[in-house]
Amino acid sequence: MRHLIRRVALAAALLAPAMPALAQETLRLRMNGDVNTLDPISTTNFTVRNAAYLMFDTLYAMDETYQPQPQMAEGTEISEDGLTYTITLRDGLMFHDGSPVTAADAVASLERWGSVDGLGQTLFSKMESIEATDDRTLVIQLAEPWGLVLDALGKISSNVPVIMPAEQAATPASEAVQEPIGSGPYRLVPEEWVPGSVVVFEKFEDYVPRDEPPSMAAGGKIAHFDRVEAIYIPDTATAINALIAGEIDWIEEVPADMLRYFDGVDTAEAVAARQSGNSMQLVVNHLNPPFDDPLVRQALQLAVSQDDFLLAAYGDGEDRYLKCAAVFFCNGPYATDVNTDRVLERDPEAAQALLDEAGYDGTPVMLMHVSDIPTHDAYYAVLKPMLEEAGFTVEVQPSDWATVATRRASKEPVADGGWNVFFTGWGFVDQSNPMTNVYVSGACDDAWFGWACSDELQQLREDFAVAETEEERMALAEEMQRLTHDLVSYVPLGQAFPSVGIATDLEGYIESPVPFFWNLQRVE
Template sequence: MKKLLKAGLALMMACSLAACGDDSGGTSTEGNKGGTYIVAVSGEPNTLNPDTYSDDYNYDMAQNIFNRIVKLNNNYEVLPDLAETWEVSEDALTYTFHLVDNATWHDGEPVTAADAKYTYDTIVAENYANANVFAYVDEIVAEDDTTLVFKMSQPDASFLSNLAWYGTFVLPQHILEGQDWTTSDFNENPIGSGPFKFSEWNKGTDVRLVRNDDYWGDVAYLDQVIYTIIPDTNTQYQAWLNNEVDEIASTSIPVSEIESLQANGDYTWVTQVWPSPYYITFNLNDGPFADANVRMAVAMGVNREEVSEKAFAGYKPANDYYIPDIYTDALNEDAKQPDYDPDGAMALLEEAGYTKDADGYYFETEVTIFEGFEDAATVVIAELDKIGIKATLSVLDYNIWTEQVWNNQQFEITMVSGFQGPDVLGTGRRWTADGTVNVNFYSDPEIEELYAQALSSSDQDEINDLMKQIQVILARDNPLVTMVNYADVAAYKSYVHGHPMFTDEQGGSRDKAGFSELTYVWLDEIE
């Protein structure tokens, strides 16, 4: 099959796209130039400045518009990006990065170590979303145009991997200096240094990027990438089946359809377990779940196997731990989540002072989620019903959910997922006081002390032992209830090649590209 997407596609609406043409036969030539690649996204970004807020809807775009000092691939490995090489001092208090000498911004100005220093100093000064990446950085020094030095106040075992991850994209000092990042025009018209350049943002419809032909690294194959906004997962799926979009999230493929799709041979399949489990979390200050007994009742009353089978057809297996269970060496077998025990759950509710009403319920609550958690939430609500908690479902737009649930704590129970890596220390973002994705603001002094010790350690065995101690406290407090692992069973059209999710054996770029970096993606050609 050969396919080439015409660069002049007009997307007037998110669901009336023209993408991939017909299925004419032919042979492929590796690295075909050209084409438009259309990625369906579930929501619109708040901003295209990737360093101000944690925004999942701009993250994939940011990886193609901007560069970092180092980047993270889909094997959770730290790779060179703007930095070709780096050294860490023997005492782990000095990190020295040597940057490429030919990188340029999309306006032609050179990228220098001063840009990186400016970016990271501003993130810290303004306390932007991922400022805690630099929590143990005493000073950042741009020794010359291509040498960047971080001087640490104490060792930080998570520093390098965090620097490669979220909210650490290097931004242009010559454009942003003196501006408020939160209100700058840059947010809607970004200038980066990456393999693709920003083209246009059609609000409510799509964000478009074009190839950067002057890129300092490997020049991309694709002419254009379009991120089209389709909030409804069923609509995404139908658009993908109809060849109106080229890529959708794995969560938009109904699990009931996976077996039949695998049988027809028209897709490249990728299965990957991420350190990103789905979990329930609670309002710890107000409402029924401020009581630890009630939270424990939920942990005992929600059958994780039922969530796995009914919501995900078993493709996302149950997780019995308080951290992602791919971190096998750090798991505490004596501090697992409780076994399924609905009778024990109801006993705890009664111990907490609740009695059943005439309809058999102890109390009513609302499960407040954003799009993508509907299937899991439906099963959880049915499980809660069995232990006498009557729950209704509220599904919000992600941005509204962020404001209502996360920022203002106007909720009782919610669901979250997200990357808890790239190593076990990354789990701390969920339950440390300054954790960037600590949705319910949980905090425990003993955990803070143990986690600080783990961060300052250079001994992985010691880190694992400290993490096991932390799990004991999490098991006591139950600030979250892990349900299933995020096992990604994703399908890609057979005309798509070089994707960062594909292994070398699949002709992919997993070993050299960032998570969602599309530099090496190419499409079969139409004859």
């Protein structure tokens, strides 16, 4: 059996031209889904974000207290009037192709990021200009004071404002850079990258880490492994067996019903990742029938039950999930129960009445049933009968997460490669702040997938960005939640606190809502 597991779990890695002689010099990871791109600006896919952090760096980074700290930046001078930010790059920054990192590269990278990211778009709306004044200096000139400039530059989650060469940053954000070049502690080995199989990184010998100790995304990033492999293993049970057998080192998510696999095991353990808790969502496409009708979207809210999804995915592991309909994360600073009745109380008859009122004609709801992430697999299995009971016609297309993560960008009709709904999860650092929560932008064609459109939400977000008191911000957040649940940019499905699986001979794993693999090393 052990040999069978080894053959299955490492089949992807064996497609690579060569393996290092010493296995202990290689860190092997199994992420949620395939790494089919390594451009974290072209997608908000967390699998891509997690892998990309190995090879990219940022000007600023969030420490464990969620404060922005200089990373590629040596520091920043802020003018007395709060309008001018002069950022100096630290010495020794080099891209993986051997070229030096310049301020012009940083400017081009930020401009690309700012064209698609919600917080980036807000930052650029406050700017009069951003320019490189010499190779190590860039200057941001604001039109009005805005206190979140460094927070934006240090954004920890999707889209992450990574720095790449200016030539690559000239690629439209809607197009993925095919062989991206970073400046982080590990470099991509493009000739060994096989989408659907394995992506390989190797230690970048010319990387100069900061002197400070690591603190979440900030501080010194020490590459202890010569090589890192992200191996695509679609079957989770196979991946867990490979972890226990010592054939891989880390699994992004261990389903609740598989935690028992670790009983009596001393080679690996499952650890509840409380900091990386996700608020699970059913995302709704406002462009395609039947959900182009707001009454049908509200019928969807009434058709589903958080309890059924949470039980299907987590069973009786109540310490691993929380029923919640707060747009800005339960237990967060802007948590509220405003306008949550339709979300928290399932009522199939009321859903059917709304469908009748809308004149629903039986247009099928197409479900892209993701099977290679266990939680998603369970959620889709529960969703179909709930929708049918409420009066929806449902069609199912089996899929994997990488395909859905690509297809969700399409604004085409379903028959031409578009979509109706899909499941995803955003974490605390993404959702708890109205400036980074993608569901409250109301930005229409420029909004996140689903393209929910609301001038009122856009104005509320602008007001939040300049609000001076916490009382003002709380009132604005409550109004944003009320409008968001009426607009139905998504249906909240509770919060989950998944477990990661990790080999017990590793130390230095960083507590963070985003998995980082620098500073991680093997011990005897």
